[in-house]
Amino acid sequence: MTIEFQDTERRSSDALAEVIATIKGERVTLRDILAQMGESGLLLLCGLLSLPFLVPVSIPGVSTVFGIGIVLIGIAITLNRLPWLPSRLADKPLDAEKLVPVLEKGLGILRRFDRFFRVRMHALTDGRVVNRVNGMALTGAGVLLMMPLSIIPFSNTLPGVAILLLSAGISQRDGLVVAGGYLMIALTLVYFAVLAWLAVSAGQSVLGG
Numbered sequence: 001m002t003i004e005f006q007d008t009e010r011r012s013s014d015a016l017a018e019v020i021a022t023i024k025g026e027r028v029t030l031r032d033i034l035a036q037m038g039e040s041g042l043l044l045l046c047g048l049l050s051l052p053f054l055v056p057v058s059i060p061g062v063s064t065v066f067g068i069g070i071v072l073i074g075i076a077i078t079l080n081r082l083p084w085l086p087s088r089l090a091d092k093p094l095d096a097e098k099l100v101p102v103l104e105k106g107l108g109i110l111r112r113f114d115r116f117f118r119v120r121m122h123a124l125t126d127g128r129v130v131n132r133v134n135g136m137a138l139t140g141a142g143v144l145l146m147m148p149l150s151i152i153p154f155s156n157t158l159p160g161v162a163i164l165l166l167s168a169g170i171s172q173r174d175g176l177v178v179a180g181g182y183l184m185i186a187l188t189l190v191y192f193a194v195l196a197w198l199a200v201s202a203g204q205s206v207l208g209g
Helices: 012-022 030-037 039-053 062-079 096-114 128-145 157-172 175-208
Strands: 027-029 093-095
Touching (some): 012 039, 012 096, 027 030, 027 096, 030 039, 039 062, 039 128, 039 157, 093 096, 128 157
Antiparallel strands (some): 027 093
């Protein structure tokens, strides 16, 4: 069973508040939460996965594992639905009484971050078509993150910043932040092109010498 995103215009904090308000009874499942959170939940996870790369040099191997997760999230957003999840995981009952306080703490943190964002430049955040394009951008940034260049300074940092800006901007409906994410993707491509040119030039010098 897949869950299609029904609302692509809610901020993550608003989506989480709705989840908390609609949790009823003593039990709730991951599928219930994902159905309510939609892409907002995936974007939050995407942002968290990008955090380890906000330093000049990342730990080798981590970029591949986390990059795969980011690529899968980007694909899910592009396709406008969550991927298939095992029923054992998606339908496992969770204790709502213990879960709600944790979610409320998370909501408090998100509300604090809201003051740093503004709903603006709707052309880059609103609508299904735009979100599909943004999902493809996230996917591409995840692929750039997975490039085997982790020993080179900033090779993971640039796409990591792009992923963080895209995920935060999309989830908070801040088009200016999303535009910053696209700019970082462009800078990453330029940086990788320069590295490739230097590598080819060095190879030619060695062969020519």
